[in-house]
Amino acid sequence: MQTIVPTKNENLDRLLAESRALIEVELNSLLPSTATAPEKIHQAIRWSVFAGGKRFRPTLLLATGHAFGAANQVLIRTACAFEMVHTYSLIHDDLPSMDDDDLRRGRPTCHVRFDEATAILAGDALQTLAFRTIAEDAGLSPEIRIALIAELSWAAGTPEGMVAGQALDMEAETRQVNRAQLEEIHRLKTGALIVAAARCGAIIGGASESELGAITRYGSHLGLLFQITDDFLDVTATAEALGKTPGKDARSNKATYPALHGMEDTRAAAITAHRDACEALDQIDRPTDALRHIADFILHRTG
Amino acid sequence: MQTIVPTKNENLDRLLAESRALIEVELNSLLPSTATAPEKIHQAIRWSVFAGGKRFRPTLLLATGHAFGAANQVLIRTACAFEMVHTYSLIHDDLPSMDDDDLRRGRPTCHVRFDEATAILAGDALQTLAFRTIAEDAGLSPEIRIALIAELSWAAGTPEGMVAGQALDMEAETRQVNRAQLEEIHRLKTGALIVAAARCGAIIGGASESELGAITRYGSHLGLLFQITDDFLDVTATAEALGKTPGKDARSNKATYPALHGMEDTRAAAITAHRDACEALDQIDRPTDALRHIADFILHRTG
Numbered sequence: 113m114q115t116i117v118p119t120k121n122e123n124l125d126r127l128l129a130e131s132r133a134l135i136e137v138e139l140n141s142l143l144p145s146t147a148t149a150p151e152k153i154h155q156a157i158r159w160s161v162f163a164g165g166k167r168f169r170p171t172l173l174l175a176t177g178h179a180f181g182a183a184n185q186v187l188i189r190t191a192c193a194f195e196m197v198h199t200y201s202l203i204h205d206d207l208p209s210m211d212d213d214d215l216r217r218g219r220p221t222c223h224v225r226f227d228e229a230t231a232i233l234a235g236d237a238l239q240t241l242a243f244r245t246i247a248e249d250a251g252l253s254p255e256i257r258i259a260l261i262a263e264l265s266w267a268a269g270t271p272e273g274m275v276a277g278q279a280l281d282m283e284a285e286t287r288q289v290n291r292a293q294l295e296e297i298h299r300l301k302t303g304a305l306i307v308a309a310a311r312c313g314a315i316i317g318g319a320s321e322s323e324l325g326a327i328t329r330y331g332s333h334l335g336l337l338f339q340i341t342d343d344f345l346d347v348t349a350t351a352e353a354l355g356k357t358p359g360k361d362a363r364s365n366k367a368t369y370p371a372l373h374g375m376e377d378t379r380a381a382a383i384t385a386h387r388d389a390c391e392a393l394d395q396i397d398r399p400t401d402a403l404r405h406i407a408d409f410i411l412h413r414t415g
Numbered sequence: 416m417q418t419i420v421p422t423k424n425e426n427l428d429r430l431l432a433e434s435r436a437l438i439e440v441e442l443n444s445l446l447p448s449t450a451t452a453p454e455k456i457h458q459a460i461r462w463s464v465f466a467g468g469k470r471f472r473p474t475l476l477l478a479t480g481h482a483f484g485a486a487n488q489v490l491i492r493t494a495c496a497f498e499m500v501h502t503y504s505l506i507h508d509d510l511p512s513m514d515d516d517d518l519r520r521g522r523p524t525c526h527v528r529f530d531e532a533t534a535i536l537a538g539d540a541l542q543t544l545a546f547r548t549i550a551e552d553a554g555l556s557p558e559i560r561i562a563l564i565a566e567l568s569w570a571a572g573t574p575e576g577m578v579a580g581q582a583l584d585m586e587a588e589t590r591q592v593n594r595a596q597l598e599e600i601h602r603l604k605t606g607a608l609i610v611a612a613a614r615c616g617a618i619i620g621g622a623s624e625s626e627l628g629a630i631t632r633y634g635s636h637l638g639l640l641f642q643i644t645d646d647f648l649d650v651t652a653t654a655e656a657l658g659k660t661p662g663k664d665a666r667s668n669k670a671t672y673p674a675l676h677g678m679e680d681t682r683a684a685a686i687t688a689h690r691d692a693c694e695a696l697d698q699i700d701r702p703t704d705a706l707r708h709i710a711d712f713i714l715h716r717t718g
Contacts, residue, residue: 148574150582204539209531228512229585232535236507236542237578243546244568247561254557258550261564265547271451275540279453282532 124405131171136162138188139195142245156226156234161199163217168410169194169305172334173313175402176327180317187316189249190260193242194309197268200238201305203231205278239268252316260312267308277301281367289367295336297367302342303335310334310403326395330403333389337410340382343368345415347375386411427708434474439465441491442498445548459529459537464502466520471713472497472608475637476616478705479630483620490619492552493563496545497612500571503541504608506534508581542571555619563615570611580604587670597670598639605645606638613637613706629698633706636692640713643685646671648718650678689714 139161144154170191177187206213206221207228214224223231246252246260270276277300284297310331314324347370369378389407393400442464447457473494480490509516509524510531517527526534549555549563573579580603587600613634617627650673672681692710696703 144574150573150579150586152586153573153578153582200539204535207532207535209535229510230582232507232510232512233573233578233582236503236538237573239539239542240568240572240576240578243564244572247564247568254561258557258560261546261550265543265550269543269547270453270456270536270540271447273543275456275536275543276453279456279533279536283453283455 124409127175127402127405128166128171128409131174132167134174134184134188135167135170135191135195138192142189142192142196142241144241152226152230153233153237156222156230157238159219159225160203160216160222160234161195161238163219165195165199165217167195168338169198169309172306172331172403172406173309175406176310176313177317178313179396179398179400179403180314180319180323182313182317186249186251187313189245189251190312190316191309193245193260193264194305194312196238196242196245197264197274198305200235200242201268201274201278203235203238207231210278210282256316259315263308263312263315267304272300273304274301277304284367289372291372294367294369294372298336298339299332302339303332306335306338307331323396323398326392329392330389330407333385333392334407334410337382337385337389337407340369340378340385341410341413343370344375344378344382345413346370382411427712430478430705430708431469431474431712434477435470437477437487437491438470438473438494438498441495445492445495445499445544447544455529455533456536456540459525459533460541462522462528463506463519463525463537464498464541466522468498468502468520470498471641472501472612475609475634475706475709476612478709479613479616480620481616482699482701482703482706483617483622483626485616485620489552489554490616492548492554493615493619494612496548496563496567497608497615499541499545499548500567500577501608503538503545504571504577504581506538506541510534513581513585559619562618566611566615566618570607575603576607577604580607584670592670592675594675597672597675600670601639601642602635605642606635609638609641610634626699626701629695632695633692633710636688636695637710637713640685640688640692640710643672643681643688644713644716646673647678647681647685648716649673685714 143157143161146154146158148154173191173194174184174187177184202216203222205211206216207223213221215221219225221231222234226234242264243261246257246264249257252260265273267273268275270279277297280293280297281301284293289297307328308331310327311324314327319327346368369381373381386407390404393403446460446464449457449461451457476494476497477487477490480487505519506525508514509519510526516524518524522528524534525537529537545567546564549560549567552560555563568576570576571578573582580600583596583600584604587596592600610631611634613630614627617630622630649671672684676684689710693707696706
């Protein structure tokens with residue numbers, strides 16, 4: 113298995129495993145039961161949410177919150193809301209009229225396992241539930257909840273968020289894009305939600321304006337790093353490690369880093385993004401080890 | 416043109432026209448510009464939002480708010496949020512894998528005018544924008560905004576809202592449903608958002624618990640009335656008046672009132688629902704004329 117920069121960090125592995133367990137327990141309690149009608153939609157929601165994802169966005173939110181002294185108890189629901197929005201976007205992106213993916217994390221995608229209509233509705237319902245989950249978080253003040261919902265909604269929508277990025281990405285399949293355009297697509301499609309997850313952790317933790325600024329820069333570089341490594345893995349990883357068909361981006365004429373810049377420049381861009389993310393953390397006088405570990409993890413990930 | 420109970424009310428016509436004008440000005444200012452990238456998504460959003468809808472849900476919200484003394488200024492953004500959620504649901508329901516409708520309000524549906532991927536993303540973005548619109552309403556306290564977002568999210572999602580209703584409705588195409596099941600589908604698919612629109616107007620207006628209870632009952636009966644007249648019009652109206660292909664429900668084996676109970680019982684059920692809605696208003700010592708007019712309007716509507 114080729115990775116951008118191979119390494120191993122046992123503390124980080126434990127951190128990720130613990131966060132993931134916590135997040136999955138909470139997701140399980142927040143999602144509608146498959147015993148409740150309409151059962152098929154609820155099965156489809158759980159099929160996609162419990163598909164073995166890394167829980168990267170909620171883990172990032174927890175770790176950022178911890179850096180500012182917040183407890184899991186006041187972070188966990190918002191963390192889960194980000195995973196719900198992320199999962200809804202995967203379900204919709206996989207649809208035949210979008211990226212047309214049959215396999216995700218080694219399993220049939222939602223519309224393949226169920227049907228297209230069910231997948232559309234499951235995604236719709238997950239987005240709705242994300243906002244409800246924050247709105248009903250009794251552990252946070254109404255002021256904070258409103259701020260979090262505003263953050264999430266800007267990051268998920270258009271023109272400054274995920275939906276805008278997906279739209280630009282689909283347009284890019286039919287024409288050449290340059291490096292600046294590619295970074296803009298990534299910033300919106302993947303980066304916005306990652307930045308918002310980090311910012312929401314900091315907001316719940318009561319970060320100052322300047323701290324929030326540093327976390328925003330950290331999140332931006334981390335989001336870029338995430339997308340660069342994603343593109344890199346699409347070229348190098350095996351289907352087994354990736355859980356989806358590798359090389360698909362290149363075949364569908366998607367704009368990617370390796371396609372535009374070659375493998376060596378892609379590797380260098382990843383190392384730069386990682387360094388920039390860590391430098392942003394240098395400006396905060398808080399315990400940011402876990403946030404650095406997360407940047408390491410993204411740089412070194414294999415799937 | 417055959418209607419359930421024909422009539423004419425000029426005061427009501429003026430009320431609806433005024434509300435509609437106000438709502439459309441605000442929607443125009445809230446929706447992303449078609450001059451901003453990604454342009455196609457923003458064009459698709461505006462294509463569907465400005466397709467000549469009656470603005471029934473936002474008008475109901477304004478009228479309920481007025482009954483409790485609230486000004487347009489504190490009602491209008493939440494009213495628009497309801498129209499955004501309603502429009503998103505129409506865009507997604509019209510998709511080929513859902514109801515597969517080519518025509519809506521006399522114009523090509525979003526996926527026909529643009530493409531399926533754009534329609535899915537436009538719907539997704541409208542839902543996101545609905546929640547952002549309320550979250551950023553500086554005219555309302557954070558407590559009220561949170562309460563409104565919770566209302567809207569329950570009404571739009573599953574298992575107690577619109578997505579659940581749409582899922583049950585699609586299941587019903589493949590099997591027989593009885594009257595109770597049909598009413599449950601309607602309650603969720605159409606009723607929940609109508610009830611929530613009325614409730615949100617009352618919440619912004621500071622309604623008491625018992626007043627909110629009466630408004631909830633009013634909204635429930637109004638929602639049922641709305642769906643009964645919808646089914647009725649599908650059988651009787653011309654394509655021109657309806658702006659879509661009439662008789663489509665019957666052909667696609669959809670559960671409808673006329674199919675289950677015949678035209679005369681359908682007419683009687685509408686009159687009962689209208690009476691029940693008005694009786695709920697009798698329990699409130701507030702100026703509810705406009706809310707009665709709205710019930711009249713639904714009973715008498717021709718399209």
